[in-house]
Amino acid sequence: MTAPEKTLIVFFSHTGENYAVGNITKGNTHIIADMISDATGAKTFEIVPEKDYPVSYEECIDVAKKELQSNARPAIKNDIDISEYDTIFLGYPNWWGQPPMCVFSFIESHDWTGKTVIPFITHEGSGMGGTDRKIAEACEGATVAVGKGLAVRGATAQNDQDAARKSVNKWIENFN
Numbered sequence: 001m002t003a004p005e006k007t008l009i010v011f012f013s014h015t016g017e018n019y020a021v022g023n024i025t026k027g028n029t030h031i032i033a034d035m036i037s038d039a040t041g042a043k044t045f046e047i048v049p050e051k052d053y054p055v056s057y058e059e060c061i062d063v064a065k066k067e068l069q070s071n072a073r074p075a076i077k078n079d080i081d082i083s084e085y086d087t088i089f090l091g092y093p094n095w096w097g098q099p100p101m102c103v104f105s106f107i108e109s110h111d112w113t114g115k116t117v118i119p120f121i122t123h124e125g126s127g128m129g130g131t132d133r134k135i136a137e138a139c140e141g142a143t144v145a146v147g148k149g150l151a152v153r154g155a156t157a158q159n160d161q162d163a164a165r166k167s168v169n170k171w172i173e174n175f176n
């Protein structure tokens with residue numbers, strides 16, 4: 001693992017009504033991102049779309065489906081210069097075997113040459129679901145830790161944080 005100041009944790013996470021966990025104020029992936037930050041000392045950056053995804057689960061599904069079908073690249077409200085980081089943890093929820101499209105908006109607006117990218121995901125049964133391979137295709141020039149990312153159930157992240165933290169810490173140790 002590179003030094004904390006050379007490591008960044010980038011994530012997208014949806015708050016509001018979510019599958020299996022009810023109405024949440026801190027997203028499942030956000031919880032895991034903070035645990036990775038605790039374990040590594042690296043700082044986090046949250047991808048915030050210009051247009052928030054709806055709070056209502058049904059409406060969020062609807063918007064997400066349309067974005068996926070149209071291969072959309074929703075605009076992002078914030079940004080970070082990733083050039084000073086060597087290792088980037090990249091986290092997102094599993095949305096039908098895909099990272100949400102705003103994650104691709106972020107990826108495609110940065111230069112990944114020479115970076116090490118370590119994916120992590122929260123899900124409700126589908127696991128990593130091959131999303132790490134999609135990240136590897138999108139992050140041109142990066143070495144992506146395909147097959148070595150972390151997958152945590154959203155309900156575990158939200159409701160059993162001791163177990164989630166154990167998984168995070170064990171996984172991080174394997175990269176040291």
Ligand SMILES: Cc1cc2nc3c(=O)[nH]c(=O)nc-3n(C[C@H](O)[C@H](O)[C@H](O)COP(=O)(O)O)c2cc1C
Nearest residue numbers: 013014027028029093094096122123124125126154
């Ligand atoms: C639009 C949408 C699609 C989803 N599709 C899947 C899926 O295909 N497989 C799965 O295991 N979970 C799926 N989920 C559940 C999320 O991956 C899970 O709740 C995740 O922990 C949410 O993380 P977040 O709170 O960081 O956004 C989906 C959720 C949403 C909103």
